[in-house]
Amino acid sequence: MNISQIDPREERAFVWRLDLFFLTIGFLGYMFKYIDQTNINNAYVSGMQEDLSLFGNQLNYFTTLFSAGYIIMLYPSCVIISHFGPSKWLPTCELIWGILTCCLSVAKNYQQVYGLRFIIGFFEGTAWPAYFTMISQWYLPHEIGLRMSIYNIAQPTGAMLSGAMQGALATNLNGVLGRSGWRWAFLINGVCTIAVALAAFFILPGYPERQNPLSKFYLKPRHIEIALARGRRVGRKPQTGITIKSFLRCFTFWQVWAISIAWTFGANTIPSNYYNLWLKSLKNPDGTVKYSVGMLNYLPIIGQAIQLVCEILFSGFSDFFGKHLPFLLLHSVINITSLAILIVRPANEHAYMAGCVSTMLLCAWASIHLQDEPEARTVLFATGTVMSYICNAFIPIAAYPAVEAPHWRIGAKLYLGFAVMVFFLMIGIHFAFRWQKKRNT
Template identity: 35%
Template sequence: MSCGIRDTWDKPPEERQFLNRLDSCLLTYAALSYFSKYLDQQNITNAYVSGMQEDLNLVGNDLNYITTAWTCGYVIGQIPSNLLITRIRPSLWIPTMELLWSVLTMLLCTSKSFSHLVVLRFFVGLAESTFYPAIQYVIGSWYKGDELGKRACIFHTASAIGPMFSGFLQTAAYNGLNGVHGLAGWKWLFIVDGVITIPIALLGYLIMPDLPHNTKPSFLYTPAQLDLAKQRMAQVNRRPPSKFTKEKVKGFFTTWHIYTLVPLYVLFNNGSGPTTSMIFWLKSFNTKTKTVYTVGQINVYPLGENVVQVVSTLSWAWWSDAIGLRWPPMIVAGTWSMIVCILLAVTPLYTHIARRWALYYMTTIQGGLSGLILAWANELTGEDSEKRSFIVASCNMWAYVMQAWLPIVIFPQVEQPRVLKGNIATACINFAMMSFALLTYLLQRRDQHRRDINEGSSHESTDRVLE
């Protein structure tokens, strides 16, 4: 993983060697695990259009409700888990939860009814809730500002790569395993996903680091490298965990960070809703008497959305770290996404096929901003490790609180693929996201201005004493 990140050449050899080692361990495990997590997160939709709907007699908005069950479990566990890893070792907690969700994923193949699916998906979501905010917090505990955006976003690209493989896996399962040992192809996808995840979780026990203050010297990191890690975080004022106090917990809510970063992330996370429509659009061409797109094509053709997300995610990350600012990519991506949503709303479903196809591919243009927003949160709250953990988890948690019900309202399955109100609402969401990005930047500048004034006053006082 480290071979693709060329931002360490201007650093001393010892620091460069340490960062290469850290990238190879932390980012490799994080990306592989996130890949497996998104395999699972996407496979429920692939399974639905590949036979699960008919086998389990699913109707109406059942798929939305199954997705919501996962989201509810995912929401409940995030803040407790993220606060917990300030006290226990992430290298034990995160891989253990990954093993648990791999087992639960495989059990999905035993589902006999809608209610069985809902219960299992809830517990899969609960186990997976420990992962994403925890990894973003850990990444924010090791990297400086000019390194952090790229690492956070490289990790996040797995969210696009996972579904890409899910589409190919579903196609392979449907065509190659359908009926083997009496199991339908969609059931084999759940089994394959679980089998892929187990060795990744075991790898985590070996190479996943803890935090700089409690990672022990080993064959991976020397004592000198761990001392260097602590010095690096001290240079950017990113502090290790400290004791929980009443005043500390109050501090989570008495500064502006939670009131701008959380809405910013919530709006981002719900700003690419039209991505879900392409698979339904392709399926809508088929009738009882005519098949325009095969099951394999319906699963594979939307993967262009994921390619666009990977490219744009890495572009936003390198640009942001290069200029030392987080908000400009959010403005560009948000504007682009808003235009795409408006064009989807006014473009006929079946008149301009190529145009609509291209627009669907561009619905993921802002999908890679997650890493930049959480990198920003890590930087802005670095003086308090527990607050940083809480803010990062709160961003992701509240994003999925909204996602638990908002898609049902603005992208109901029964209105797919037209979803006019969903496309219009998403354009408005992107506009609001850009507004909160600018507000966060203005407040960051205000705080920096105040610090500069205070430091200037302090230096003047010191000079007078010396005189």
């Protein structure tokens, strides 16, 4: 098919169709994944700590074990989705972690939570590289940033719903059928994840060159022709199976290392998971707790809503103007300012609450500069995640130990150092991309 034969209106209709089905199921899948992942923090302050007699840094260890399982799955998952496509593998893993999330609702002790969190993390490790690889194969460079961010805002959306759900269940379902509210939350989360996984078997499109046969109800042969022609327009190569040789070759690209390092330390500048521990510590003048269990879950929603809005605005403007660096630097300035607030610890409680905002454009930035290296894109998405989760598995134990809440000694100071480093690293990456472009012309 000749690229010039594509009617612009027909192409726009195709993109809208892809957005409607693929982005919707991706958004829902990642939203419930993030609810499954983060509900442990909300459950901890909603009765789980008392019901399971948790103590010390066991909350931190729940996160560490989840991260360990997640890390182990990432690279094998890259190989699997490159050979067999993500349309069967991803929903299967999603179905399994949904069932395991339901199992958390009947946990009797912290040892069972340890085991379940590790296995849930293991199967969730396929989601990020699979979805981002598909987005980078179906959309053009000027479309990728917004679509990746639409997928990524499922994270703050999931966090908001997690808090809202825990708050509502703690108020309305606590004790119903002999179950605590936090147990109902895990059960409901798991059921929703299972439902999305079953739908994903039919909706995930696979790759343009290897379509999921079950997705033909909305992606007709003409749509696949348009997708393949769009890929040729930007010199994009098809996804082929990753071998040992091609896997190792991916690490010879400086882009993989530079973006992964920026991603890793950028991901470790947001201490939002520990915000509700600080809220739980606040007392009234008479010594009673300041916020109810419901409010402990509702209040973090404000910061998560700001994160969601910033994510969409930054990525939308980035795609519109074709510029990534200004918005990445603006994101860094917001992080640095927020962490400075946390370090100063102002007496004004509302100012202290302002210290949690984030966004992400790094993956879109990297995808645009690796159009002709599909395997390197997939490995990059996994490598950034592996490195950030390795840090996330251990750094919070030292930086934000639960036993030090709410006045952590080094947490915000360490994360501020990371944020400043990322600011200058992104400037360096920008000039490296310019050098690479000149070298290739």
